Amino acid sequence: MQSILSVSQVSKTYGSGHKALDHVDLEIRRGEIFALLGPNGAGKTTLISIICGIVTPSTGTILVDGHDAIRHPREARSRIGLVPQEIAVDMFSTVASTMRFSRGLFGKKPDQAYLDQVLKDLSLWDKRDAKIMELSGGMKRRVMIAKALSHQPEILFLDEPTAGVDVSLRRDMWKMIGKLREQGTTIILTTHYIEEAEEMADRVGVINKGQLLLVEEKAVLMKKLGKREMDIALVEPMTAVPVELNEWHLSLEDEGHRLRYVFDAQAERTGIPSLLRKLADLGIGFKDLDTSKSSLEDIFVDLVEHKEASNEGAVA
Numbered sequence: 001m002q003s004i005l006s007v008s009q010v011s012k013t014y015g016s017g018h019k020a021l022d023h024v025d026l027e028i029r030r031g032e033i034f035a036l037l038g039p040n041g042a043g044k045t046t047l048i049s050i051i052c053g054i055v056t057p058s059t060g061t062i063l064v065d066g067h068d069a070i071r072h073p074r075e076a077r078s079r080i081g082l083v084p085q086e087i088a089v090d091m092f093s094t095v096a097s098t099m100r101f102s103r104g105l106f107g108k109k110p111d112q113a114y115l116d117q118v119l120k121d122l123s124l125w126d127k128r129d130a131k132i133m134e135l136s137g138g139m140k141r142r143v144m145i146a147k148a149l150s151h152q153p154e155i156l157f158l159d160e161p162t163a164g165v166d167v168s169l170r171r172d173m174w175k176m177i178g179k180l181r182e183q184g185t186t187i188i189l190t191t192h193y194i195e196e197a198e199e200m201a202d203r204v205g206v207i208n209k210g211q212l213l214l215v216e217e218k219a220v221l222m223k224k225l226g227k228r229e230m231d232i233a234l235v236e237p238m239t240a241v242p243v244e245l246n247e248w249h250l251s252l253e254d255e256g257h258r259l260r261y262v263f264d265a266q267a268e269r270t271g272i273p274s275l276l277r278k279l280a281d282l283g284i285g286f287k288d289l290d291t292s293k294s295s296l297e298d299i300f301v302d303l304v305e306h307k308e309a310s311n312e313g314a315v316a
């Protein structure tokens with residue numbers, strides 16, 4: 001599939017000397033939902049800002065639907081809608097006029113029917129004539145999304161979309177993202193909330209300390225790196241894990257009522273049969289066994305920690 005966004009060898013060193021991005025390569029497919037996952041300070045906002053022409057990269061090139069974002073920023077930018085982390089609008093304008101103005105800035109012909117639909121989708125219809133300063137924080141965030149969609153962008157960037165957002169806005173946002181995807185809009189969201197990536201994304205990129213550690217189909221990533229957990233509900237609670245069980249590295253949970261075993265779902269030997277035999281040998285009875293997949297969160301933490309450990313190893 002043809003890329004709608006192509007990021008090639010993009011690095012950014014800020015004036016302070018801080019290297020926020022380090023040779024990032026990324027291809028975004030038309031129509032996908034891509035989650036860029038990384039802890040605070042990983043470089044997510046810097047990358048978005050570069051793609052949107054707000055920050056100049058130190059090196060590298062960016063093509064937005066074939067348009068060079070550095071040499072032809074207007075062409076590139078008009079294809080992008082950006083919902084930034086911070087609320088940035090003219091507080092004295094009304095919701096509807098903000099949207100019309102924003103659409104005009106990108107050189108699009110007026111289309112009130114389209115703007116009205118966006119207002120309705122975001123539950124802003126009743127507020128269309130309100131001044132933005134009169135709205136609640138959640139409503140202001142809705143306005144930011146409406147504004148970003150005003151010029152019918154092909155790519156929508158959502159920078160930390162649900163940070164500090166209430167349940168109803170989150171729900172509306174997911175609905176809206178689903179609808180946009182059906183219409184063929186490409187969506188890129190940055191987040192450090194793993195559930196967000198897990199719920200919505202087709203592919204996930206993990207960034208840490210300015211480096212893109214991996215880009216993978218979400219399903220493949222979860223399968224490849226996924227661990228499973230087995231919870232063993234004990235008949236009799238215990239105060240400590242018996243030394244005979246050391247090799248399984250069990251943890252004691254729920255005030256001694258449960259043993260938890262974490263194993264690699266992909267491994268040839270899970271260690272479960274031998275663990276169960278050992279429990280029987282030791283006369284440890286259990287009422288129930290329950291296995292569950294670990295979440296993308298566990299995978300993410302594993303990955304970042306593993307990378308950090310190997311980097312430290314390289315320095316040492």
Ligand SMILES: Nc1ncnc2c1ncn2[C@@H]1O[C@H](COP(=O)(O)OP(=O)(O)OP(=O)(O)O)[C@@H](O)[C@H]1O
Pocket residue numbers: 014015016018019020038039040041042043044045046047192
């Ligand atoms: N204008 C700037 N000048 C100097 N350093 C900056 C500037 N903007 C960002 N940084 C630094 O670059 C690094 C990456 O920041 P960035 O905002 O891109 O991270 P992020 O992944 O978006 O994090 P967050 O989720 O906290 O927004 C951070 O260490 C940050 O302090």
